Amino acid sequence: MYAFDYQRPASLTDAAQLAASGAKLLAGGQTLLASMKLRLSSPETLADLGAITELSGIRRDGDHLVIGAMTRHAEVAASQDVLAAIPALADLAAHIGDRQVRAMGTLGGSVANNDPSACYPCAVLGLGATIVTTKRAMEADDFFQGMFTTALDEDELITAIRFPMAERAAYMKFKQPASRFALIGVFVAQTADGVRVAVTGGGNGVFRHEGLEAALNKDFSAASAASVKIDDSELSSDLHGSAAYRANLISVQTQRAVDKALGH
Known part of the structure; x- marks a missing residue:
């Protein structure tokens, strides 16, 4: 150092x-x-930011769950409020990194960093959450702008994230074994406004998959997800997996997430 x-x-x-x-x-x-x-x-x-107490905490607010930016992964995983309202979010947090990472890593830090293989951005985008900052509130669809890039200004801090509760939701991650980041992670959420499918680990940051969303809005089943051809032309390819391999993982993990959300 x-x-x-x-x-x-x-x-x-x-x-x-x-x-x-x-x-x-x-x-x-x-x-x-x-x-x-x-x-x-x-x-x-x-x-x-560790001394700013107002940045931590989890609370219910109507049909939303509000989680402070400095709330640790382990706190999200163990929270009874999260387990009751959005169990898929607690499950996601429980499988980030290892115990040491979960004890220190924070929701806001992960979302602001926007690592292209991180888990939390996938949940934020998949649930259609709202990112609350010191200046404004931003919808997830407008917040993530590519690898390690967000809509945050230089002097803007995330204070909390508002997660809407879903009718059903699940996250499935195929881990890169060394880092435990997602080689591919898929968050599927069925909400009153329709189905959202977010993918992490596929390329230049987290993204929604319109083809999977369209199919699952017609028929929320693993078979429906399996019928969608995943285009690999814009997916990343590296020593951990080719673009074609990642495309196959997106399909498989989506099917598994749908089954998990349905309780199968």
């Missing part, structure tokens, strides 16, 4: 001011600290 200025703001206002001045925000640190150790990131100032 190298020398840097460490700040621990006690309020959102102070944190936003630090971010506006060029400080790098530190949430759970599961990506940032590793990047710093590898010299892939070298911020002069870190602003640790």
Whole structure:
């Protein structure tokens, strides 16, 4: 590690001011600290958000579940409110990384980082959640803009995420064994407004699959998902799996997610 200025703001206002001045925000640190150790990131100032108590917590708000940005993965996985309202979200959180990652990693940190293979962005997009920040509220469809890129301004912080409750939902992940990130992850949610299918690990960030959504809106079954041909032309290909392999995984994991959502 190298020398840097460490700040621990006690309020959102102070944190936003630090971010506006060029400080790098530190949430759970599961990506940032590793990047710093590898010299892939070298911020002069870190602003640790851990002292801002209003950024943590889970609460029901009508037909929504509101989760603070600094809420740890382990807290989401163990929350009775999450287990009762959106069990698929608790299940997703319970299988992120390992126990140490779940103890330190945060919802807001994962969503703001928008790793193209991360699990939380898939749930946020799959459920059609709303990202609440220090400036505004953004729909998930407008928030994610590609690999490690979001609609956040430099001085804008995620404060909470509002998850609508789904009639049925499930997440299935085929893990890359070394990192435990998703080689392919699929979040399927059946809501009052229709079916949403979000995919992570496939390419340049999380995305919705319109073909799967159209088929599942007509018939919410694994057979319906299996009938959809997955185009691999824009999927990534690397040493972990070809684009064709990822396309097959999207189909298989969607079928499994539908079966899981149906309780099969």
